[in-house]
Amino acid sequence: xxxxxxxxxxxxxxxxxxxxxxxxxxxxxxxxxxxxxxxxxxxxxxxxxxxxxxxxxxxxxxxxxxxxxxxxxxxxxxxxxxxxxxxxxxxxxxxxxxxxxxxxxxxxxxxx
Amino acid sequence: xxxxxxxxxxxxxxxxxxxxxxxxxxxxxxxxxxxxxxxxxxxxxxxxxxxxxxxxxxxxxxxxxxxxxxxxxxxxxxxxxxxxxxxxxxxxxxxxxxxxxxxxxxxxxxxxxx
Numbered sequence: 001x002x003x004x005x006x007x008x009x010x011x012x013x014x015x016x017x018x019x020x021x022x023x024x025x026x027x028x029x030x031x032x033x034x035x036x037x038x039x040x041x042x043x044x045x046x047x048x049x050x051x052x053x054x055x056x057x058x059x060x061x062x063x064x065x066x067x068x069x070x071x072x073x074x075x076x077x078x079x080x081x082x083x084x085x086x087x088x089x090x091x092x093x094x095x096x097x098x099x100x101x102x103x104x105x106x107x108x109x110x111x112x
Numbered sequence: 113x114x115x116x117x118x119x120x121x122x123x124x125x126x127x128x129x130x131x132x133x134x135x136x137x138x139x140x141x142x143x144x145x146x147x148x149x150x151x152x153x154x155x156x157x158x159x160x161x162x163x164x165x166x167x168x169x170x171x172x173x174x175x176x177x178x179x180x181x182x183x184x185x186x187x188x189x190x191x192x193x194x195x196x197x198x199x200x201x202x203x204x205x206x207x208x209x210x211x212x213x214x215x216x217x218x219x220x221x222x223x224x225x226x
Contacts, residue, residue, distance in 0.1 A: 043116075043204050043217030044155065087154070099145060099170075100206075100215060102155040 004088045009107040012082075018075040020106055022088030025069040031092050033064060034100070035073050037084040044087065044102075047073065078110045114139055114209055116218035124224045125195055132191045133221045135205030140185040145206040146178070149220070155204065161188040195225045 005023040012018040024033065035047040048055055048062045050071070055062045061074040075082055085105040115138040125131050135144065144161040159180055160168040167180035182188040192199050205218040 041220075043206075043220055046214040046216070049213065099157045099160065100155075101157070104154055 004090055004103055006086075006088050006103065006106045008104065009109070012075075012078045012108060012110050014080060014110055014112050015077055018078040018082065018108060018110070020073040020075075020086050020088075020108065021070065022073070023070045024088070024090045027068050027090050028092075031090045033062065033068075033071050034089045034091060035060070035062065036087045036089065036100070036102075037082075038087070038105070039081075039084040047086075078108075080110050080112065082108065083110045084108060113214075114141065114207055114216045116205055116207060116216060118203075118205055118218040118221050120221060121219065122222040122224075124226060127196055127225060129195055130191055130193045131195065131223060132189050133203055133205075133223075135188045135190070135218055137186045137207050140210060141207040142210050142212075143208040144182060144188045145215075146180060146188070146190045147204040147206060147217075149202040149204065151200070158190070158203075161190075192223065195223075197225045199223065200225045 032049050032051050034049040036044040037047055038044045048057055048060050050062045050064050052064055052068055064071045085107050087102050087105040089100050117136045119134045123131055146158040147155045148158050149155045157170050158173045158178055161180050161182040163182045163185060177193055179191045200223060202220040202222050204220045206215055208215050
């Protein structure tokens with residue numbers, strides 16, 4: 001699975017959009033981009049995934065560049081409960097018939 | 113979605129002893145995994161728990177240290193054997209539901225070895 005690079009931390013004001021970047025310049029054509037988050041003292045939580053099209057669900061939006069070398073997770077209206085470590089993961093299997101390799105992630109702090 | 117419970121939620125153990133952690137899922141799952149999260153670190157996969165056969169371990173993890181059982185489609189155990197302070201971590205169970213695209217994680221077991 002391809003390696004990802006994320007900023008170690010970022011702050012966001014409550015109510016504003018949080019844009020979390022992820023670089024995956026060695027991604028292969030059959031690899032998906034997954035996002036998880038881990039709130040303190042909890043297990044990781046699935047957020048969203050995509051292959052090449054932009055995706056949106058009730059939690060977030062995922063924007064993947066046309067060359068697929070980078071992506072951005074957007075939390076449209078950040079709340080204090082969105083404070084967490086966010087992980088960008090690249091992997092092959094859409095049905096997760098395998099394992100997630102976690103990197104260091106981005107510590108997001110949402111402030112009032 | 114899946115509801116995953118782990119027992120115990122936390123424990124403090126003496127060096128040289130062993131602890132067995134249980135993972136129970138409320139529905140049948142295709143795959144089960146065990147992860148470790150050392151203090152201040154990201155998650156590391158320990159092994160894939162295979163039903164009816166030996167677990168598949170990642171590099172750096174061995175069966176003698178982390179024996180795993182998976183007797184059925186909803187339950188698995190991880191034993192941390194002959195513990196040392198370096199084993200102090202959060203241990204998390206993770207599952208993939210049948211025909212699901214998501215991987216779910218349990219709440220974790222916080223282990224402290226003194």
